[in-house]
Amino acid sequence: xxxxxxxxxxxxxxxxxxxxxxxxxxxxxxxxxxxxxxxxxxxxxxxxxxxxxxxxxxxxxxxxxxxxxxxxxxxxxxxxxxxxxxxxxxxxxxxxxxxxxxxxxxxxxxxxxxxxxxxxxxxxxxxxxxxxxxxxxxxxxxxxxxxxxxxxxxxxxxxxxxxxxxxxxxxxxxxxxxxxxxxxxxxxxxxxxxxxxxxxxxxxxxxxxxxxxxxxxxxxxxxxxxxxxxxxxxxxxxxxxxxxxxxxxxxxxxxxxxxxxxxxxxxxxxxxxxxxxxxxxxxxxxxxxxxxxxxxxxxxxxxxxxxxxxxxxxxxxxxxxxxxxxxxxxxxxxx
Numbered sequence: 381x382x383x384x385x386x387x388x389x390x391x392x393x394x395x396x397x398x399x400x401x402x403x404x405x406x407x408x409x410x411x412x413x414x415x416x417x418x419x420x421x422x423x424x425x426x427x428x429x430x431x432x433x434x435x436x437x438x439x440x441x442x443x444x445x446x447x448x449x450x451x452x453x454x455x456x457x458x459x460x461x462x463x464x465x466x467x468x469x470x471x472x473x474x475x476x477x478x479x480x481x482x483x484x485x486x487x488x489x490x491x492x493x494x495x496x497x498x499x500x501x502x503x504x505x506x507x508x509x510x511x512x513x514x515x516x517x518x519x520x521x522x523x524x525x526x527x528x529x530x531x532x533x534x535x536x537x538x539x540x541x542x543x544x545x546x547x548x549x550x551x552x553x554x555x556x557x558x559x560x561x562x563x564x565x566x567x568x569x570x571x572x573x574x575x576x577x578x579x580x581x582x583x584x585x586x587x588x589x590x591x592x593x594x595x596x597x598x599x600x601x602x603x604x605x606x607x608x609x610x611x612x613x614x615x616x617x618x619x620x621x622x623x624x625x626x627x628x629x630x631x632x633x634x635x636x637x638x639x640x641x642x643x644x645x646x647x648x649x650x651x652x653x654x655x656x657x658x659x660x661x662x663x664x665x666x667x668x669x670x671x672x673x674x675x676x677x678x679x680x681x682x683x684x685x686x687x688x689x690x691x692x693x694x695x696x697x698x699x700x701x702x703x704x705x706x707x708x709x710x711x712x713x714x715x
Contacts, residue, residue, distance in 0.1 A: 402681035409711040411455025426691035459508035514559030628674030643692035650692035
C-alpha cells in the first residue's frame with residue numbers, strides 16, 4: 381500500500397489542560413469493485429492475509445445477498461460463498477459467518493421446517509467450495525446471532541433461546557465443526573449491556589457476545605475479545621475456556637462520541653466513533669487503543685473519501701465505500 385497523508389498529533393497546553401489534535405487519515409489506494417453491488421452488510425470481516433469478506437445488499441428493495449464475497453487487497457473478487465447454492469437452503473436466513481485460521485469459512489444458517497427452524501453450520505473451503513453441513517445440537521432451540529472460529533478449530537456460537545421459561549435468554553456455546561456442543565461458554569462477572577429489558581438479572585451476569593450491542597472477535601493470542609458498542613465502549617478479554625482475563629473501558633475521542641465499528645490488529649484495536657457535530661450531522665473518528673490496557677494510542681479524523689472500516693493491521697486501514705455509484709475498496713495508511 382502507498383503511504384497516506386498524515387498530520388502528527390500535537391498536544392497543546394492551556395491553563396494546565398491538554399487538547400489532542402486528530403491525525404488526518406486520507407485514501408492512499410482506491411480499487412473499484414468490478415461487479416455491480418449495493419451497500420455492504422456490517423460487520424465487514426478480514427483474514428490474516430488482508431482479504432475482506434462482505435455480504436452486500438441487492439435488489440430494488442435492498443435485502444442481504446445469500447452470497448459472501450472474498451475481496452483481495454487489490455479489489456479483485458477471489459471467491460464467493462453462497463448458501464443458496466446448497467440444496468434445500470434457498471430460504472435459509474444467515475445471521476453471521478467467520479473465517480477459520482486456515483482460510484475456510486463457516487456460516488450459521490436457520491432453515492424453516494414444519495417442525496420449526498433448523499440451525500445448521502456450513503463449511504466452505506477458502507476458494508468457496510461447499511464442504512458440508514452439520515446440525516447444531518443444543519439443549520433447547522435457539523436463534524443464532526454470531527459465530528466465531530477459534531484457533532483450536534472449534535467455534536463459539538452465540539444466540540438467544542426461543543422456547544420455555546428460558547425464552548429470550550442468551551445462549552453461548554463452544555461447538556465442534558460437526559455441530560456438537562462441547563460446553564457452554566459463559567462466566568460470572570460484570571453485568572452485560574442487555575439488548576432486551578425482559579432478560580433476567582441472572583443472564584445479566586453472563587457475558588454475551590450474542591447481544592445486539594456486542595461483537596466477538598478473535599485475537600492473535602487466541603483469546604476472545606468481546607466489544608460492547610455502548611458508551612463508554614467496553615472490551616472484555618476472555619480465554620477460550622471462559623476465564624475473564626481483563627475488562628477494559630474505552631474512552632471516546634470526544635464527548636458524546638458513540639462507538640459503531642471496530643477492527644482487530646495484533647496488539648491494538650481500531651474503533652470507529654460517530655461524533656455529533658450539529659443536529660442530524662455527525663463525523664467519524666477512529667481511535668486506536670491498546671489491547672492490553674485500553675489506553676488510547678492515536679486518534680484519526682477520516683476524510684469523506686473513506687467509508688466503513690473493514691481491516692486494520694500494522695497502521696494500515698481498509699475501508700469500503702460507494703464512489704461515483706460504484707463500491708470501492710480503499711486503503712489508507714498512517715505513514
